[in-house]
Amino acid sequence: MGEQGLIKRGVSLYSYQEEFYKGELTLEQCIAEVSKTGATGIELLPEQMIKRFPKVTDEFVDTWFGWMDHYKVEPVAYDAFLDNKLFANRSLTLEENVEMMIRDLKLANKLGFSILRTLVSTPLEVVQKSLPYAEEYGVKIALEVHAPFTFGTPWFEERMNYITDSGTKWFGIMPDLGIFVKEIPPVMEQRYIRDGGTPEIIKFVSERYAQGMDKDETLANVQAMKNANEVDRNYAEFARHLVYTDPNILRDYIPYIMHVHGKYYDITSDLKEPSIPYKDIVQGKPEI
Numbered sequence: 001m002g003e004q005g006l007i008k009r010g011v012s013l014y015s016y017q018e019e020f021y022k023g024e025l026t027l028e029q030c031i032a033e034v035s036k037t038g039a040t041g042i043e044l045l046p047e048q049m050i051k052r053f054p055k056v057t058d059e060f061v062d063t064w065f066g067w068m069d070h071y072k073v074e075p076v077a078y079d080a081f082l083d084n085k086l087f088a089n090r091s092l093t094l095e096e097n098v099e100m101m102i103r104d105l106k107l108a109n110k111l112g113f114s115i116l117r118t119l120v121s122t123p124l125e126v127v128q129k130s131l132p133y134a135e136e137y138g139v140k141i142a143l144e145v146h147a148p149f150t151f152g153t154p155w156f157e158e159r160m161n162y163i164t165d166s167g168t169k170w171f172g173i174m175p176d177l178g179i180f181v182k183e184i185p186p187v188m189e190q191r192y193i194r195d196g197g198t199p200e201i202i203k204f205v206s207e208r209y210a211q212g213m214d215k216d217e218t219l220a221n222v223q224a225m226k227n228a229n230e231v232d233r234n235y236a237e238f239a240r241h242l243v244y245t246d247p248n249i250l251r252d253y254i255p256y257i258m259h260v261h262g263k264y265y266d267i268t269s270d271l272k273e274p275s276i277p278y279k280d281i282v283q284g285k286p287e288i
Contacts (some may be wrong), residue, residue: 010041
């Protein structure tokens, strides 16, 4: 969020991960591409894009801020991944998880980020024990609200209750707009059909999803169809992991939103996202 509550635009370098992975763009070139869009914020995946992560040299830090100045952008969000299953034979202990969070908070601070994205899988206790360090390093921890989780679920309410009850200013939320998928993206339907899905069954699943029908019931229906093949069943299972949430719910959480992940699955020729109702999200869905 910008001054006076205005939304400022940034780009996650996740958007360029294919080009980065294939060596078509360097980290600097990814930043340059963001600058070309007119956006001013950078969201970074340090584990993916910083060589020898988590070791960062003073030389890299100087180069990083040089890029920020040259391309007229600023660090906004640092994407952290809590590798709780780093070892094959055990999960990390609470202390190890907190140490990893502190490591990321330090690095986020060093690179000028004010927000650290944490995943839905991050235990609440890890966040709680990390908050003194978030304050020390001046980096807020933002919980990504990502499908299939969403507002109103027990997972979310437990964390939201802690935020409100504690009054902390260092832990908030980061909605991913993939929780507002009103219809299954047409490009996904087409992919499953190309992979051998039965068009009529794919359409059946999509229509039930758009109508807000029970997704478990839809899966059971498809599994009971004698002509359904494995691709059809996989599509019905895939639909279970998509989420549509009433956009009006955002009104209740504006004070706690630190960052927002916009996204798209497809863009039509008239420049619209066919599956996510952006007008309702940004302007507010009319009350019925």
